[in-house]
Amino acid sequence: MSLDLPANALGIDFGTSxxxxxxxxxxxxxxxxxxxxxxxxxxxLFFNYEERHSVFGxxxxxxYLEGYEGRLMRSLKSLLGSKLLKSExxxxxxxxxxxxxxxxxxxxxxxxxxxxxxRPFEQVVLGRPVFFVDDDEKADKEAADxxxxxxxxxxxxxxxxxxxxxxxxxxxxxxxxxxxxxxxxDIGGGTSDFSLIRLAPERHMVAERHDDILATGGVHIGGTDxxxxxxxxxxxxxxxxxxxxxxxxxMPTSVHLNLATWHTINAxxxxxxxxxxxxxxxxxxxxxxxxxxxxxIEQRAGHWLAMQIEDSKIALSETERLHLSLExxxxxxxxxxxxxxFNAAIGNLLERVRGSVTQLLGNAGVSVEQVxxxxxxxxxxxxxxxxxxxxxxxxxxxxVEGNVFGxxxxxxxxxxxxxxx
Numbered sequence: 001m002s003l004d005l006p007a008n009a010l011g012i013d014f015g016t017s018x019x020x021x022x023x024x025x026x027x028x029x030x031x032x033x034x035x036x037x038x039x040x041x042x043x044x045l046f047f048n049y050e051e052r053h054s055v056f057g058x059x060x061x062x063x064y065l066e067g068y069e070g071r072l073m074r075s076l077k078s079l080l081g082s083k084l085l086k087s088e089x090x091x092x093x094x095x096x097x098x099x100x101x102x103x104x105x106x107x108x109x110x111x112x113x114x115x116x117x118x119r120p121f122e123q124v125v126l127g128r129p130v131f132f133v134d135d136d137e138k139a140d141k142e143a144a145d146x147x148x149x150x151x152x153x154x155x156x157x158x159x160x161x162x163x164x165x166x167x168x169x170x171x172x173x174x175x176x177x178x179x180x181x182x183x184x185x186d187i188g189g190g191t192s193d194f195s196l197i198r199l200a201p202e203r204h205m206v207a208e209r210h211d212d213i214l215a216t217g218g219v220h221i222g223g224t225d226x227x228x229x230x231x232x233x234x235x236x237x238x239x240x241x242x243x244x245x246x247x248x249x250x251m252p253t254s255v256h257l258n259l260a261t262w263h264t265i266n267a268x269x270x271x272x273x274x275x276x277x278x279x280x281x282x283x284x285x286x287x288x289x290x291x292x293x294x295x296x297i298e299q300r301a302g303h304w305l306a307m308q309i310e311d312s313k314i315a316l317s318e319t320e321r322l323h324l325s326l327e328x329x330x331x332x333x334x335x336x337x338x339x340x341x342f343n344a345a346i347g348n349l350l351e352r353v354r355g356s357v358t359q360l361l362g363n364a365g366v367s368v369e370q371v372x373x374x375x376x377x378x379x380x381x382x383x384x385x386x387x388x389x390x391x392x393x394x395x396x397x398x399x400v401e402g403n404v405f406g407x408x409x410x411x412x413x414x415x416x417x418x419x420x421x
Contacts, residue, residue, distance in 0.1 A: 011412025016189025022413025240289030
């Protein structure tokens with residue numbers, strides 16, 4: 001395999017929150033600048049109804065926040081493995097399959113890469129989580145088959161996959177000077193994926209690495225799930241979550257759950273959903289929260305609120321407490337958020353992450369003392385409580401920071417060069 005020629009294929013990390021594209025070539029950065037000179041393209045699509053066009057990434061968020069009438073879609077990868085994947089959504093009065101929407105975004109990644117490279121690409125290695133769907137092999141295969149079909153429908157002739165944490169491992173391997181037993185911890189927007197792999201500088205460009213991979217595992221928990229729990233525990237009570245009906249039954253939670261979940265926010269604006277809310281308004285003991293909910297829906301501020309919660313989650317990795325202002329909805333409305341409260345909200349999720357790592361080590365027959373390094377990557381890998389869980393589990397391993405958004409894309413580019421030249 002010649003290393004002095006550009007690779008024939010791309011590596012694409014289609015992420016829940018952000019996506020990257022890698023192309024291995026001599027003397028140049030592996031990751032391509034997809035938007036405004038940045039290596040990431042936020043996995044966001046906005047159908048601008050006023051100007052009747054589709055925009056992607058940061059520009060999509062900008063147009064949405066500027067107040068253009070339209071439809072914002074984020075966390076597109078979360079559609080894979082969900083029941084929504086087989087259904088349609090309405091865009092400009094027309095029914096559009098969700099598979100087609102996935103295709104629009106991946107085609108945009110391909111097109112931007114081809115403009116930068118000044119050449120077409122027909123071969124690709126796509127990153128994939130260890131499990132698209134937990135504990136359901138049939139659904140997991142269906143998700144992978146769907147992604148492969150989407151990639152082929154937009155012009156890739158040869159499509160193959162690599163587990164995202166394995167790709168991150170290959171990126172890290174390009175930096176080491178001696179053999180290491182490494183636990184790759186990849187906490188992305190939608191999944192937490194782990195690999196235990198033996199790495200060595202002399203095996204960096206070896207194509208067959210099956211014997212070096214001791215175990216892979218994962219769980220369908222990621223940054224959007226952490227956002228959801230922070231939203232439900234700290235913010236949604238202001239909008240009626242947990243309110244009691246006059247019958248003393250709790251208020252139905254479907255609207256709040258949809259608001260707290262990126263890819264279902266638009267369901268809150270549906271006429272059926274709003275009629276159901278209005279029908280229960282007079283059966284609630286204290287209508288303060290539901291009346292705020294009506295204001296939020298009227299302003300179509302669901303995505304705005306989700307962004308405020310996501311930003312607050314990120315900030316809580318650096319500070320112990322902060323004030324989240326919600327004055328867009330109501331004068332003087334806000335909530336105090338604390339890292340301790342956030343940790344409590346995501347405690348069950350972190351325990352499942354810890355359990356997945358423990359199971360991985362057991363499957364590999366490796367003791368905690370044998371692991372040399374923990375390599376962290378993925379946008380949600382910096383959450384302090386998560387780091388503490390891993391540190392407590394593997395007290396002797398050193399911690400290494402990967403490129404939070406770039407390690408997987410770089411590793412996929414290396415894999416693409418191995419497979420396709």
